[in-house]
Amino acid sequence: MEIRLTNLNYRHHEQNIFTRLNLTLEGPKIIGIMGEKKTQLLKLIDAINLPNKGSIYLDDEKLQKDNLTSFRRKVALITQEVKDQFFESTVEDEMKFLVSVMHYNAKDLTKRMRDALKMVGLDDTYLSKNMSTLSSGEQKLIQLAVSLLYNPKVILLDDPMIYLDYPRKKNLIRLLKRLKEKYDKTIIIASNDSNFLYPLVDEVVILHHQNRVIQGSSEEIFQDVKMLEKQHIEIPYLVAFTEKARAKGVRLSYHKDIRDIIKDIYKHVD
Amino acid sequence: MKSIIRITNLDFSYEKEKVFSSFSMEIKEGCFTTIIGPNQSGKTTLIKLMAGLLPNQESVILEHQYIESDKMENAAQELGVVLSDIENKFLFNEVYQELCYPLENLNYSKEEIEKRIQEISDLLELEPLLDKRIERLTSTEKKKVFFALALLHHPKLLLLDNPFAGLTEKEREKMRKLLKKLNQKEAMTIVLATNNLTDILESDYVYVLNKGKICMEGEPLSVLQEEKILNQIGLELPFMVDLSLKLKFYEVYDRIETDMDRMVNDLWK
Numbered sequence: 001m002e003i004r005l006t007n008l009n010y011r012h013h014e015q016n017i018f019t020r021l022n023l024t025l026e027g028p029k030i031i032g033i034m035g036e037k038k039t040q041l042l043k044l045i046d047a048i049n050l051p052n053k054g055s056i057y058l059d060d061e062k063l064q065k066d067n068l069t070s071f072r073r074k075v076a077l078i079t080q081e082v083k084d085q086f087f088e089s090t091v092e093d094e095m096k097f098l099v100s101v102m103h104y105n106a107k108d109l110t111k112r113m114r115d116a117l118k119m120v121g122l123d124d125t126y127l128s129k130n131m132s133t134l135s136s137g138e139q140k141l142i143q144l145a146v147s148l149l150y151n152p153k154v155i156l157l158d159d160p161m162i163y164l165d166y167p168r169k170k171n172l173i174r175l176l177k178r179l180k181e182k183y184d185k186t187i188i189i190a191s192n193d194s195n196f197l198y199p200l201v202d203e204v205v206i207l208h209h210q211n212r213v214i215q216g217s218s219e220e221i222f223q224d225v226k227m228l229e230k231q232h233i234e235i236p237y238l239v240a241f242t243e244k245a246r247a248k249g250v251r252l253s254y255h256k257d258i259r260d261i262i263k264d265i266y267k268h269v270d
Numbered sequence: 271m272k273s274i275i276r277i278t279n280l281d282f283s284y285e286k287e288k289v290f291s292s293f294s295m296e297i298k299e300g301c302f303t304t305i306i307g308p309n310q311s312g313k314t315t316l317i318k319l320m321a322g323l324l325p326n327q328e329s330v331i332l333e334h335q336y337i338e339s340d341k342m343e344n345a346a347q348e349l350g351v352v353l354s355d356i357e358n359k360f361l362f363n364e365v366y367q368e369l370c371y372p373l374e375n376l377n378y379s380k381e382e383i384e385k386r387i388q389e390i391s392d393l394l395e396l397e398p399l400l401d402k403r404i405e406r407l408t409s410t411e412k413k414k415v416f417f418a419l420a421l422l423h424h425p426k427l428l429l430l431d432n433p434f435a436g437l438t439e440k441e442r443e444k445m446r447k448l449l450k451k452l453n454q455k456e457a458m459t460i461v462l463a464t465n466n467l468t469d470i471l472e473s474d475y476v477y478v479l480n481k482g483k484i485c486m487e488g489e490p491l492s493v494l495q496e497e498k499i500l501n502q503i504g505l506e507l508p509f510m511v512d513l514s515l516k517l518k519f520y521e522v523y524d525r526i527e528t529d530m531d532r533m534v535n536d537l538w539k
Binding site for chain 1: 308309501502504505506509510512513516517520522530531534535537538
């Protein structure tokens with residue numbers, strides 16, 4: 001799956017958001033989007049907002065007014081604030097409603113709903129729960145479960161970790177990895193949380209200014225401390241530690257897991 | 271040590287929602303106690319009950335006296351409270367006026383008021399804020415003023431609900447050290463409610479609260495060893511605490527250090 005934005009102009013509230021933006025995202029990968037106007041970019045890829053100029057391609061399909069539905073079915077957006085988006089009262093009704101909106105006819109819908117809930121770490125009892133009684137974190141997971149029902153190729157998540165507690169965070173990270181590895185999904189995460197993105201993503205895009213983009217692998221981006229400082233992006237703790245040790249002449253390597261850095265530290269102390 | 275607050279068999283609900291049932295807890299006099307728990311574990315309710323801001327069936331006792339809102343006048347002099355929702359609770363336009371008012375109410379003389387405000391502003395580094403208008407303060411600065419208001423009248427007991435929210439790690443550490451100082455030098459009893467595990471480090475005793483129940487209690491270090499339980503109830507070890515504990519396990523490091531520079535300097539001199 002390839003997402004390609006070419007010469008994209010987008011104005012919103014009289015403001016130039018993107019000017020001649022060119023960006024290619026290739027999947028299956030987990031890609032982090034950082035910097036300004038992240039949400040705006042996701043909404044363009046999800047075809048909620050349309051560009052003023054330029055084109056958006058999913059593989060070779062160009063986004064046009066007459067293929068919006070087929071385009072949208074290939075892309076799912078998990079928004080940041082979810083509460084006001086629900087129309088139905090129970091989780092089951094909400095899921096059915098959203099599937100019908102996507103003009104998607106699924107066999108064994110109830111069974112598939114159960115499976116989808118299970119994947120996001122929620123059990124069957126959620127089907128009959130009232131949407132309005134769920135926490136923001138749970139609502140976000142339901143949104144993700146719904147999107148899994150119509151099998152999109154691209155999943156966009158806008159700051160997914162807000163409102164999730166620790167066990168749910170862990171669960172979501174596992175799920176995202178599995179969606180990429182087993183189901184070849186392209187997952188795009190808008191977030192400025194370096195510590196969350198660094199060990200998780202394959203690639204990072206920093207939206208700099210209207211049309212400037214810094215793109216690279218997780219290592220290239222998060223280990224470039226000078227660039228991060230310039231972009232006002234937090235240096236991941238694990239990188240900062242290695243940097244500080246190296247400044248003392250200790251040849252510590254870069255690590256993405258705390259257990260690995262522990263082993264490395266152990267080797268380098270007397 | 272005798273207890274300053276004793277909660278016995280407390281039942282408490284908001285309309286339909288039950289928060290505590292037969293809940294008991296003791297706060298020892300002179301102790302720095304932290305109550306840690308994830309969102310909706312009951313922390314805020316507990317602090318409000320201790321402060322006499324919510325009604326209960328005489329199950330919250332402050333020094334042999336039942337705390338309730340209409341008998342608060344006596345207790346109020348002994349209590350300093352910082353609640354988490356800090357907006358819109360100032361009475362005056364300027365910081366200095368705001369700080370004078372409670373002392374005037376306690377019949378402090380003009381000299382005493384000036385002296386006390388000086389002490390407090392030295393303690394909390396408030397000097398540059400004193401003649402500022404409240405509306406011009408940042409949220410961190412407002413937080414400091416609330417701290418000052420809670421401490422002005424030399425309370426015996428300081429109750430704090432998530433007072434560090436929004437502060438950077440450096441500021442948090444400073445505030446924790448300050449609390450420790452108040453606790454040790456002025457023998458102030460402190461109850462701190464928080465959802466950040468770094469905050470428990472300076473305290474003497476920790477209660478871990480989950481869904482209205484105490485699921486663990488003890489000294490900070492012994493609580494932090496139970497990573498699994500903490501994770502299960504939704505608490506994440508902060509990076510530096512996690513790193514310290516793991517290095518400690520391998521006997522590479524001997525304590526919990528939250529400052530990365532200091533740890534690196536210790537490891538490689």
